[in-house]
Amino acid sequence: MFFDIFKKKSKKNTWPPNAKYQLRDFVRFRHRGEICCGIIYQARVDEDGNVLYTVQIGGECPILINDYKEENIVDKVN
Secondary structure (H helix, E strand, O other): OHHHHHOOOOOOOOOOOOOOOOOOOEEEEEEOOEEEEEEEEEEEEOOOOOEEEEEEEOOOOOEEEEEEEHHHEEEEOO
């Protein structure tokens, strides 16, 4: 019983099934009036059923933009 505490918990796949973009997709979007490129970091669904993304900009010192709506993302970069 004591060793049950130290077992790894399995991670649940929490990615929304109706999301257009997947984890680590390189996308273009508007941020402060400019077109920026970033990587999809996380996704979730809000109360209204909209898919919201967390987008990472930069590499060594990244910036995370939280709750960015799916309809505001321009497109996926190949």
